[in-house]
Amino acid sequence: MLDRDSWASTDTAFTWTWDGCGGRGRHTRAKMRLGKFMADLRERNGMSRARAAQELKTAESSMSRYESGNVLPVWSTVRTLLDLYEAAAKERKIASDLWDNANDEPPSIRLPISTPKAFRRLVNAEREAPLQRHIELSIVPGLLQTESYARALMDAGRSLEPPELKIDNVVSTPIARQQRLVGADPLNLHVLMDEAAIVREVGGADVMREQLAYLLVASGRKTITLQIIPFGAGAYGSMSGSCVIVDYPQEDETPGVYLEYPAGGAWVDNAEDVARFTTMFDEVAKQALTPVKSNDLIHKRIKALENP
Incomplete structure (x- = not known):
């Protein structure tokens, strides 16, 4: 602390x-x-x-x-x-x-002053929540990003950040958040990720190979479930934006949903709205590949990068 x-x-x-x-x-x-x-x-x-x-x-x-x-x-x-x-x-x-x-709470994370309040709420919530569920459309979620991948994303989105912001410090944010995935009481993470996120070469072939290899390692943990939503699944809920559902086991503690959009985000904790997003997540999970088939697809993508 x-x-x-x-x-x-x-x-x-x-x-x-x-x-x-x-x-x-x-x-x-x-x-x-x-x-x-x-x-x-x-x-x-x-x-x-x-x-x-x-x-x-x-x-x-x-x-x-x-x-x-x-x-x-x-x-x-x-x-x-x-x-x-x-x-x-x-x-x-x-x-x-x-x-x-x-x-015995995890240490706080250093965030840019320009960080939207909704994202601050997400970071603070995941320090205590036992379960997070993600739907990601185009990139690997921050909790599963390698440092090189995160740096490539920040370089690409530099125009959206204040000019005085130091990229090295910004890149440290997702890396610091990943500490929540380890330890005696790790966060349980369930990610539904669009196939586009593993196809798009963020940072080039070498960076992408490293990132995909890390996804395979991470998905091997008992507390992490990774499912790829294949292109063949067609349309699915939340295609207009990524979302994160933060769950708590206590009945008197309301779950929350973080909705992400360029240069901002929104935090939703109305019980009815949260229930809708939870139902949507369950429906999308049925459209996604199983964890085993998802790993197979990631392996194929790694081989494609090795033999362009």
Whole structure:
């Protein structure tokens, strides 16, 4: 996690999304779950927030931030509150697990100041969400891009970015996001990718071969499912733009959908709209090749690049 000194950046075209602990940070779902659990214990015990704050010798506003998930209290504070609320052993274990989850969040990612708010929401959401589903029309999604491929895309789209933006720093964004795919609790990723994305030579034959080879490696992980939508499938939903569905297991946490378009994007979290995109994804998945046949197609494309 970043400390306060990490806020300072010599590149004015970038900003940090900072997430601290021990009384500092930003609102996250993991902190929110802990805060709600502690608030439920307090209310069950018939204690007001003001009284709890008084016993804790802190401001009521601090208690509000703890319970809303805006701030993660240090563990000693949580332990004191558990004593105050006369929590049972099972409840203490639940609180301990919730606190560990809130404290063990992935580091924040450095994003350009010009990054659209909707994309920022996507990046922040994928730090905590267990599942993402993508439909990609023309390029490999950022979570599966090689550095050379990402650099070639940025070079090609340079006219859409501020002139002072450093490409090396922008390329680091998708690479940093890929850390979410590894570790003890990796993101589950399901990608439906149009065949056009593996046919178009982004960066030239060498770059494309490397990218396709990486797709084969990535698709071998248990947490990653890759399906190619073949040209022969004809028309399918979402052909007007790529989309990302971010899912959460908790029933009280609304999934979100990121819709991508040139130089921007939109975030949708209306339950009915999200349900429509989810249904569409399932329908497109039926039109796509199986993971095994998708890998076969990628292998054929690699051979075609090796023998033009």
